[in-house]
Amino acid sequence: MSKQRIGLLGTGPWAHRTHARALAAHPDVELSGVWGRRAEAAAALAAEHGTRAYAGEGDGEEGVDALFAASDAVAFALPPDIQAPLAVRAAAAGCHLLMDKPVATEPAKARAVAEAVGREGVASVVFCTMRFAPGSAGWIEEQAARNDWFTAHAHWLGSLFDQGRKDSPPDSPWRREKGGLWDVGPHALSVLMPVLGDVSEVTAVRGEPDLTHLVLRHTSGVTSSATLSLSAPQAGAGAGVEFRGASGTATLPEGKDDPVVSFTAAIDALLESIRTGDPHPCDARFGLRLTEILTRAETSVRENTEKGEG
Structure with missing residues (x-):
């Protein structure tokens, strides 16, 4: 397959640090704009x-539709x-699609x-980092091959909006509005769901300022939980997943993966889907499912808050 022309939509910090670097360096990709x-x-x-460079919403020579016309695929680094x-x-x-989470x-x-x-x-791929990072992708596949899990717990506690941090957080209005449920919730679900199955029920409660607790029932019959935030104290921040079953426990390997390496793996996945015509497990349909589950969780938060105030 000849080089795929992939355009980038977005110019924020992630576009600079991850998306553009990975696309420009990929041997099978031409960064088309x-x-x-x-x-x-x-x-x-x-x-x-x-x-x-392209800018503007229209279909002029410099607009977004002009980038679509010059590209075989596009990658997104934009608010959902x-x-x-x-x-x-x-x-x-x-154009084929390489999207960020949530869709x-x-x-x-x-x-x-x-x-x-x-x-x-x-073809479509949604960049759920843990499904592409070298330190976690294979581990998730190993746990999915087992069928003796009893329960699992995930925690994703970011400190992006920690009021005690000394530096200024990056400007991200949608993250400030939607909180950890929507920003790091997809990470937790993208690990739990391939191992335990789709989510059939979700209950959620929220603490201040955006600490959200989820209790999930999966189609396998197993229940799991997740704790999510973007406002954790820096000293208490961190992420992890633990599965428990008849054969013991399995814990997500520790350590940070290079996001450029992880995004490169997502590019590879899109190219493979384009080549074969086979959908990737993290495609647009999976992205839709994440949005549906998180919306149900948001509704549960609101209902449980109203009960507590009643």
Whole structure:
């Protein structure tokens, strides 16, 4: 397969540190351009990697539709509810999709993406980091091969909005609004679900400021739990998953993977799906499922909060 032309949508910190670097360095990819809502930011990132900048919502020579026309696929580093409608447009233009999680924060928007992928016959991958990171991807497959699990617990406690941190957190309005449930919740679910099955029931309660506790029932009959936050004290932050079963326990390997390496693996997965026509387990349909589950959790938080106030 000849090099795939992949364009990048987004110019924020993750686009700079991870997406653009991985795309530009991939031997089977030509970085076909960078699109951003701010023309100057798109121009700076594009110049850094020797490609063309695009900006604007329309179909002019410099707009986002022009990038779609110049690309075989597009990668997204955008807030979810900006990503989703652009992904629908990209699929309609025949572009394969490499999306960030969550695909959207509203089921209707995520469903529109999944339907566009199916209708247009394009490949899709949602970048759930743990499913692609070298230190965790193989481990998840090993646990999924076992069927004796009794329960599991995941915790993803980020300190992005820790009020005691000395540096200023990156500007991310959607993360501040939606909290850990939506930002790190997909990480926890992307590990629990391939091992224990889809989620059939979810109950959630929230503590201040955004600490969310989930209790999940899976289609396998097993129950699990997850604790999520973006406002943990830095000294108490961390992530982990533990499965417990008849044969003992299994704990997610510790250590940080290089996000560029993990995103490169996601690029590889998209290229393989394009080549074979086989859908990836973390495709747009999986992205839709994550949005549906997190929406149910958000509803449960609201209902349980109202009960506590009643």
